[in-house]
Amino acid sequence: MLAGTSIANAQNPIEVFGRARQNALRITCQTNLRQLSEAVLAHARSNGGRLPNLSSPAALRKSLGSRVKDGKIFTCSQGHLFQGNATLSGRKLSTLKNPEKLVLLYDPVNAHLGGRNVAWADGSMKWHTNENWGAILHRQKVR
Numbered sequence: 001m002l003a004g005t006s007i008a009n010a011q012n013p014i015e016v017f018g019r020a021r022q023n024a025l026r027i028t029c030q031t032n033l034r035q036l037s038e039a040v041l042a043h044a045r046s047n048g049g050r051l052p053n054l055s056s057p058a059a060l061r062k063s064l065g066s067r068v069k070d071g072k073i074f075t076c077s078q079g080h081l082f083q084g085n086a087t088l089s090g091r092k093l094s095t096l097k098n099p100e101k102l103v104l105l106y107d108p109v110n111a112h113l114g115g116r117n118v119a120w121a122d123g124s125m126k127w128h129t130n131e132n133w134g135a136i137l138h139r140q141k142v143r
């Protein structure tokens with residue numbers, strides 16, 4: 001009886017492995033997104049504080065040009081390209097109010113454990129549940 005109970009309470013090793021793998025993919029995505037965010041902010045600092053064109057992944061890539069050596073930082077670990085917040089294209093960093101609350105770059109799909117990674121205009125990064133993301137989009141225009 002006791003043995004049966006302990007087996008019933010044990011976590012399924014396949015589920016544990018799957019979750020660990022998903023967590024590793026989320027962290028790889030964050031590493032790429034953080035590097036891309038740093039490249040975008042560095043580009044702004046060397047261009048009079050103005051953010052590059054964030055209207056599409058192709059436009060962003062063109063704006064950053066040779067600043068980015070490793071093209072993998074444009075891509076989430078699940079394979080899709082990161083999106084920029086087009087409403088911030090060409091904006092001066094010094095004119096942004098509460099940059100810690102403005103989306104700079106994000107995972108365009110709900111790719112990681114029921115959520116996505118988001119890079120903020122102050123250079124910070126966080127994983128958000130899909131519900132949180134809905135609230136973020138409600139508060140600000142992200143195109």
Ligand SMILES: [Zn+2]
Binds near residue numbers: 026029078
């Ligand atoms: Zn991702």
